[in-house]
Amino acid sequence: MASREVSTMIKQGFISDPTLSLSSSPSRTTSTTTTSKLYSPSSSPPPQTESTRPIPNQTLFEMMSEEHLRDSKAIEESRKKTQTRIAKFLDELKTRSSNDWGLGSGDLRLTVVSRDGHRVSMDVHKRVLSEKSRFFAEKLSQRKEKGVSHTVEISECDDVEVYVETVVLMYSDDLKKRLIGENVNKVLALLQVSAAIMFDAGISSCLEYLEAVPWSEDEEEKVLSLLCQLELHGSMTEVLQRVLSEPSTSVRTDDIFLKLLSGVLQAKDDKARREMKTLISRLLREDSFDYNSRLDVSKDTLYHLCHRCLCSLVLCLSEAMCMDSSRQDRGVLMAEIAREADNLQWLVDILIDKRMANDFVKLWADQKELAELHSKIPTMYRHEISRITAQLCIAIGRGNILVPKDSRFSLLSTWLDALYEDFRWMRRASRSVDKKLIEEGLSKTILTLSLRQQEVILLNWFHRFLNKGDDYPNIQRAFEVWWRRAFIRQYADVPDSSQMQITICNYPT
Numbered sequence: 001m002a003s004r005e006v007s008t009m010i011k012q013g014f015i016s017d018p019t020l021s022l023s024s025s026p027s028r029t030t031s032t033t034t035t036s037k038l039y040s041p042s043s044s045p046p047p048q049t050e051s052t053r054p055i056p057n058q059t060l061f062e063m064m065s066e067e068h069l070r071d072s073k074a075i076e077e078s079r080k081k082t083q084t085r086i087a088k089f090l091d092e093l094k095t096r097s098s099n100d101w102g103l104g105s106g107d108l109r110l111t112v113v114s115r116d117g118h119r120v121s122m123d124v125h126k127r128v129l130s131e132k133s134r135f136f137a138e139k140l141s142q143r144k145e146k147g148v149s150h151t152v153e154i155s156e157c158d159d160v161e162v163y164v165e166t167v168v169l170m171y172s173d174d175l176k177k178r179l180i181g182e183n184v185n186k187v188l189a190l191l192q193v194s195a196a197i198m199f200d201a202g203i204s205s206c207l208e209y210l211e212a213v214p215w216s217e218d219e220e221e222k223v224l225s226l227l228c229q230l231e232l233h234g235s236m237t238e239v240l241q242r243v244l245s246e247p248s249t250s251v252r253t254d255d256i257f258l259k260l261l262s263g264v265l266q267a268k269d270d271k272a273r274r275e276m277k278t279l280i281s282r283l284l285r286e287d288s289f290d291y292n293s294r295l296d297v298s299k300d301t302l303y304h305l306c307h308r309c310l311c312s313l314v315l316c317l318s319e320a321m322c323m324d325s326s327r328q329d330r331g332v333l334m335a336e337i338a339r340e341a342d343n344l345q346w347l348v349d350i351l352i353d354k355r356m357a358n359d360f361v362k363l364w365a366d367q368k369e370l371a372e373l374h375s376k377i378p379t380m381y382r383h384e385i386s387r388i389t390a391q392l393c394i395a396i397g398r399g400n401i402l403v404p405k406d407s408r409f410s411l412l413s414t415w416l417d418a419l420y421e422d423f424r425w426m427r428r429a430s431r432s433v434d435k436k437l438i439e440e441g442l443s444k445t446i447l448t449l450s451l452r453q454q455e456v457i458l459l460n461w462f463h464r465f466l467n468k469g470d471d472y473p474n475i476q477r478a479f480e481v482w483w484r485r486a487f488i489r490q491y492a493d494v495p496d497s498s499q500m501q502i503t504i505c506n507y508p509t
Helices: 003-012 026-038 060-099 126-132 134-146 160-170 175-179 184-196 200-212 217-230 233-240 250-265 270-288 299-322 330-353 358-365 368-374 379-398 405-429 435-446 451-471 476-489
Strands: 108-114 119-124 151-157
Touching: 060 119, 060 160, 108 126, 108 160, 119 126, 119 160, 126 134, 126 160, 126 200, 134 151, 151 160, 160 184, 160 200, 175 200, 184 200, 184 217, 200 233, 217 233, 250 270, 250 299, 250 330, 270 330, 299 330, 299 358, 299 368, 299 379, 330 379, 358 379, 358 405, 368 379, 368 405, 379 405, 379 435, 405 435, 405 451, 435 451, 435 476, 451 476
Parallel strands: 108 151
Antiparallel strands: 108 119
């Protein structure tokens, strides 16, 4: 072989380079370096098995050969297991034909051939197959009339093992008992074969099994797909009862959603209430991405619940104003305020996810009475209410709420002072409050207003921030943008300097 050809094959990995010693092997060096990066000196690398231990100077051809050998062994092992199970079924077939049916040796040779050519032959009885399967009854009657020898072959089978087991089921006197302990996928395969050979008892038993056992979500998809494919009509109605709903209307669906959401809002156990809020939010969020979903919680239902929470907040704050601070039940009332505020935050989150929150901005901006009461309640009890304002500003800053400028300014006019005063407590009371996120949302909301409105709000913030520092939201970024807009760029209305002229002429017809 020419030296150039040998060199090429060495480069491609089909021949190992004899000049490379074990200590200077690149693969060896790389392996050692990688290990030192992955494991600290105090820990030892996992032990290497025979299959994972690297072989020095192993060529690409040798690695491909080993991989092919491993795949071949796996396939061979799988085939051996299948043959063992098939042999067990054939033994059961002989036992049942003799003990349960009192039959001798079979008078029909049945051969099942898989798509890859694997063949399994068994001696069966025409009487049993004809009684149990309309498919075999028809085929065997035709063969008898034509005087053809009693040999039947079924070709191109997807799973030979399932066909053999289905034949064994024909000899069983209690099919339902026979299926106990099987998994759903196995029964679906038996159902498919039973339907193909019109084995009615097998079909009924498989359907009874599917109706009785629980399904995983993946299994449910397979069950529905196969039943729709087989078109068994009336016989599969019981199986589908768990997934098929009655024709629903938006009114009926809305009533269900109202009961669920109201139940969560009025729950007595705080832990259970939090868990159900998380669950329902996740389920509603999944629905929002399903554009084919016909039924969903309505805007009217959500706003009805929002109004209910707002009324409860006004009532609680009004009672708190008239209550003596020495009374022991004052803490209970303050907890109720925090609870109602938390409920409203949850509803606002749903409105934002459903893209229905535009009207809530105006509704919240119009709560003058609530804002007045809010200013007279100790901060440690009221700060949860200001989180609603923060929610709306974040959503507006992200473009998830689209409302007119007047509504945005009205929102800040009503609630911005309260947000300033509560900001310190909001940060301390809950780890879930993201200071940067609130500051960014507030900054972006302010910068959507007119330049004059930005000036009023930001100058007011400037003086407050100088006195309070970190107790106030830091919206310096918004202040910088406003400064440049007001004093550096100074955009003005530019008259139209276009020289384009348009002349309209009437051409004679």
